[in-house]
Amino acid sequence: MPSLLTVILNWRTPEMTLRSAEAALAALEGIEGALVIVDNASGDGSYERLAAEAETRGWTTGPQRVRVLQSGRNGGFGAGNNFGIRAGLPDGSQPDYVYLLNSDAFPAKDAIRALLDHLEAHPQTGFAGSYIHGPEGEPHRTAFRFPSIPGEFEAQVRFGPVSRLLSRHIVAQPIPEATTRVDWLAGASLMMRRSVLDRIGLFDETFFLYFEETDLCRRAALAGWPTDYVVESRVAHIGSASTGMKGWTRIPRFWLDSRLHYFTKNHGSAHALLATLATLAGGMLWRLRLLIQRKDRGDPPRYLRDLAAHHLRHLFRPAIGLPGNAHPQDRPAVKGQGRMT
Numbered sequence: 001m002p003s004l005l006t007v008i009l010n011w012r013t014p015e016m017t018l019r020s021a022e023a024a025l026a027a028l029e030g031i032e033g034a035l036v037i038v039d040n041a042s043g044d045g046s047y048e049r050l051a052a053e054a055e056t057r058g059w060t061t062g063p064q065r066v067r068v069l070q071s072g073r074n075g076g077f078g079a080g081n082n083f084g085i086r087a088g089l090p091d092g093s094q095p096d097y098v099y100l101l102n103s104d105a106f107p108a109k110d111a112i113r114a115l116l117d118h119l120e121a122h123p124q125t126g127f128a129g130s131y132i133h134g135p136e137g138e139p140h141r142t143a144f145r146f147p148s149i150p151g152e153f154e155a156q157v158r159f160g161p162v163s164r165l166l167s168r169h170i171v172a173q174p175i176p177e178a179t180t181r182v183d184w185l186a187g188a189s190l191m192m193r194r195s196v197l198d199r200i201g202l203f204d205e206t207f208f209l210y211f212e213e214t215d216l217c218r219r220a221a222l223a224g225w226p227t228d229y230v231v232e233s234r235v236a237h238i239g240s241a242s243t244g245m246k247g248w249t250r251i252p253r254f255w256l257d258s259r260l261h262y263f264t265k266n267h268g269s270a271h272a273l274l275a276t277l278a279t280l281a282g283g284m285l286w287r288l289r290l291l292i293q294r295k296d297r298g299d300p301p302r303y304l305r306d307l308a309a310h311h312l313r314h315l316f317r318p319a320i321g322l323p324g325n326a327h328p329q330d331r332p333a334v335k336g337q338g339r340m341t
Helices: 014-027 046-056 077-087 111-121 149-157 160-165 194-200 212-222 253-267 269-290 303-316
Strands: 003-010 032-039 065-070 097-102 105-107 127-133 180-182 189-193 227-237
Touching: 003 014, 003 077, 003 111, 014 032, 014 046, 014 097, 014 105, 014 111, 032 046, 032 077, 046 065, 065 077, 097 105, 097 111, 097 194, 111 127, 111 189, 111 227, 149 160, 149 269, 189 194, 189 227, 194 212, 212 227, 212 253, 253 269, 253 303, 269 303
Parallel strands: 003 032, 003 097, 032 065, 127 227
Antiparallel strands: 097 189, 105 227, 127 189, 180 227
16 A cells, blocks of 8 residues: 655644644545644744644544654745655655645545545656635636746736637646646645655755745656646645735735746746746736726736846846755756756
């Protein structure tokens, strides 16, 4: 029977994390493995609360043994999940699969089993993710194409004829109605082969938040391990509980850093500049339409100005770390080279 390590990352949402862990434990019944809750240096008593509750509820000695660990630093989504993945199973061994579950996500009874069965039945698939829906059942878009220059322009210009012309580059895909292959999936409910992670490395910790799943799925795809969207695996997701994304009044610096790092790392600095210019061109054309049409702008205030200023600063004073700062044990063992990016 394959073994599975489930990782839930907490940052200042202990009660919600406990609810997520409770749902996960119900869905993990009959699956061999363990669950680790990583507190990402919340500094608000979360770690103590989670550890005490896990003990009180008998989770620390159950068939799916639960451990609550303190990462010691808030290095972001990727770093926190890497910490949990590196911890491995309680006996020190590595699992066959790793399952990442957001602290504000709640799998249905059969959701985790559906992902595990899919990966067992499709040995050439590297990652598998769930159909994500809101608390009231409303579907969430979580299946995407990899970002590109045409995709950046299309997302900003918001014009039907352009979207039809660039349909092969649209990043946000229609919600699949059947299990299918995608470029990448949001990490709210994502299962991964540990053997694939051993080959390509864990999350790039340069990404504090956002684009880290995109980058990881791309590295897996380049190594021959695609990602599948599994509609039979249903997970309820509140969304933005820790990041506050829904309430952003300005685009945060960490999002801009992650976006620029993704394009620079995967395609080079010239490509990254063209991607930013494409975003600005599409955004300005959209804003011209808004002068005559009453429509929601769809972006936080000052988005284009912040994006342009951020890229200009890094053209003259690069501050984003280069790829290669991963933990030594996570460096992929690819024949003939030290790293795969």
